[in-house]
Amino acid sequence: MSSGQNRPTEKSLRRTNWVLFGVTCGFVVLALAMLANPWKATAQARIPLVDPSFLDETASRKSYADLVREKADLSDYQCYVCHEQKNPPPLRYDDQHVLVVPDEHGDIKMGHGTHNRNNLCYNCHNEGNLLTFSTRDGNELQFAESSKLCGSCHGPNYRDWEAGVHGRMNGYWNHNLGEFRRLDCVNCHNPHVPKIPARQPAPPPHPLRLPYSGEPQATPAPTP
Amino acid sequence: MSQPLQPNPAHPDETDRLMGRRNFLRSAAAFAGLGALAASLSPLRELSDYSSIDEFMQKYYKEMTPDDMARAIKRIEGEVQRQYGIRPHVRDLRPMDGVEFVYCLNLTRCIGCRKCVHACVAENNQSRNPEIQYIRVLKLPHGSMDVDKADHLYNPPAVPEKGYFYMPVQCQQCHNPPCVKVCPVHATWQEKDGITVIDYDWCIGCRYCEAACPYWARRFNFTKPDIPKERLNPNMAYLGNRPRKQGVMEKCHFCIQRTRVGRYPACLEVCPVGARKFGNILDPESEVSYILREKRIFIQLKEEMGTNPRFFYYFEK
Numbered sequence: 001m002s003s004g005q006n007r008p009t010e011k012s013l014r015r016t017n018w019v020l021f022g023v024t025c026g027f028v029v030l031a032l033a034m035l036a037n038p039w040k041a042t043a044q045a046r047i048p049l050v051d052p053s054f055l056d057e058t059a060s061r062k063s064y065a066d067l068v069r070e071k072a073d074l075s076d077y078q079c080y081v082c083h084e085q086k087n088p089p090p091l092r093y094d095d096q097h098v099l100v101v102p103d104e105h106g107d108i109k110m111g112h113g114t115h116n117r118n119n120l121c122y123n124c125h126n127e128g129n130l131l132t133f134s135t136r137d138g139n140e141l142q143f144a145e146s147s148k149l150c151g152s153c154h155g156p157n158y159r160d161w162e163a164g165v166h167g168r169m170n171g172y173w174n175h176n177l178g179e180f181r182r183l184d185c186v187n188c189h190n191p192h193v194p195k196i197p198a199r200q201p202a203p204p205p206h207p208l209r210l211p212y213s214g215e216p217q218a219t220p221a222p223t224p
Numbered sequence: 225m226s227q228p229l230q231p232n233p234a235h236p237d238e239t240d241r242l243m244g245r246r247n248f249l250r251s252a253a254a255f256a257g258l259g260a261l262a263a264s265l266s267p268l269r270e271l272s273d274y275s276s277i278d279e280f281m282q283k284y285y286k287e288m289t290p291d292d293m294a295r296a297i298k299r300i301e302g303e304v305q306r307q308y309g310i311r312p313h314v315r316d317l318r319p320m321d322g323v324e325f326v327y328c329l330n331l332t333r334c335i336g337c338r339k340c341v342h343a344c345v346a347e348n349n350q351s352r353n354p355e356i357q358y359i360r361v362l363k364l365p366h367g368s369m370d371v372d373k374a375d376h377l378y379n380p381p382a383v384p385e386k387g388y389f390y391m392p393v394q395c396q397q398c399h400n401p402p403c404v405k406v407c408p409v410h411a412t413w414q415e416k417d418g419i420t421v422i423d424y425d426w427c428i429g430c431r432y433c434e435a436a437c438p439y440w441a442r443r444f445n446f447t448k449p450d451i452p453k454e455r456l457n458p459n460m461a462y463l464g465n466r467p468r469k470q471g472v473m474e475k476c477h478f479c480i481q482r483t484r485v486g487r488y489p490a491c492l493e494v495c496p497v498g499a500r501k502f503g504n505i506l507d508p509e510s511e512v513s514y515i516l517r518e519k520r521i522f523i524q525l526k527e528e529m530g531t532n533p534r535f536f537y538y539f540e541k
Contacts, residue, residue: 050342164511168498177486198382216389
């Protein structure tokens with residue numbers, strides 16, 4: 001083997017350099033691409049923040065006591081502006097013996113108890129003095145004492161409520177360390193329609209399936 | 225060096241040019257080495273403002289002296305302020321004497337509105353994106369407690385739906401917690417008021433506890449938690465709701481930052497139907513004592529696991 005054969009020719013050297021240059025360029029391009037990362041996952045839509053109304057701790061209704069505390073407008077409770085003192089308003093019934101709510105009280109829907117059995121105004125309101133309540137056994141109660149009025153019929157729930165077990169408590173579980181507040185019955189229940197109305201639920205957890213559709217998921221059928 | 229190429233006396237520069245390939249390979253190797261070094265160090269870029277020598281050197285919660293704790297709290301407050309622009313109030317709250325917490329949840333009352341879920345997220349500084357939620361509300365058909373039949377993604381226009389009841393599930397604060405048993409570094413333990421807590425700075429993120437928990441109560445921070453600045457709750461506790469890091473576990477701790485100063489937990493205070501009841505079971509006058517004394521039907525979820533939860537589900541009437 002002669003040394004001439006071993007020796008690279010000018011042409012082959014040039015070719016080698018071009019190949020190495022090409023390879024280098026390839027690596028540089030790849031390195032730049034890695035830095036720029038064009039194939040990274042496209043950003044998902046952000047999960048929207050929950051509406052602050054779902055974080056609201058205030059009671060859904062206001063009791064008479066709340067209105068007095070807040071020095072709110074109490075004109076709705078001035079019954080004798082319209083009614084006559086000595087002349088209690090008569091009750092009218094339709095042919096099914098269902099109370100007919102007069103137009104002046106059109107905002108009141110009657111639905112206390114089932115089968116319209118407890119839909120008479122004077123079951124709770126005092127016929128002799130519209131500015132008070134009266135229990136079935138004749139005790140007169142002020143508007144601010146409405147929970148006692150409820151308790152005159154709903155004994156077990158009233159007992160639970162007094163123990164802090166029916167309805168919500170706010171503040172301090174340890175009554176020595178701070179204030180606590182027990183809500184009144186009418187803070188949650190509309191006394192004329194006491195059943196708590198259905199409400200919109202807060203958003204469900206993100207199902208971690210992409211794309212997030214937010215569609216309601218199929219639910220198992222209720223058992224009959 | 226192996227035999228060099230023959231120098232060409234006519235063109236002395238030719239030698240250097242002929243050496244080109246070797247030089248090239250040598251410098252390419254050097255570059256590759258530097259690149260590999262840089263790549264191996266690149267995770268350090270992730271060490272943002274949420275890491276410091278102090279944090280690295282910090283001791284285990286139970287071994288900290290008051291001075292250590294004061295230092296750790298100062299560090300945490302500084303980090304939160306740097307990250308969120310809000311100076312938080314971080315406290316190390318210890319269990320009260322003569323207090324053992326119990327939670328009761330009235331399944332007859334719960335309407336499945338999920339307000340508790342989001343009040344908890346707001347109170348406890350959980351990540352919003354991805355979502356971390358401690359409470360999962362299960363919707364179950366009447367007549368069954370089989371959680372396999374549950375749906376937690378329900379989203380009807382209004383709840384409650386006819387034929388279903390709703391069961392919120394969160395950490396049950398077991399007497400016999402499987403999560404504590406499996407932790408290889410003792411980063412989670414049960415305190416004497418019954419709350420099972422996590423030292424977020426001691427957790428190594430192995431997720432054994434997540435696997436051990438029969439209630440799926442533990443959550444893992446797969447990414448850095450994303451909490452909007454305006455929704456950060458600055459009232460924080462060391463074992464409670466201080467912001468977590470990527471790679472640690474978290475779970476319901478009965479709102480330590482509230483309950484250990486005597487307040488009700490956030491999920492209870494937002495419940496529109498008063499289905500949630502919380503208190504000290506060692507106090508016979510407390511609401512939970514009354515419930516366990518007066519009500520009749522109680523369910524400790526997955527009772528057969530022997531975990532003995534401090535979380536009681538009950539029915540009315």
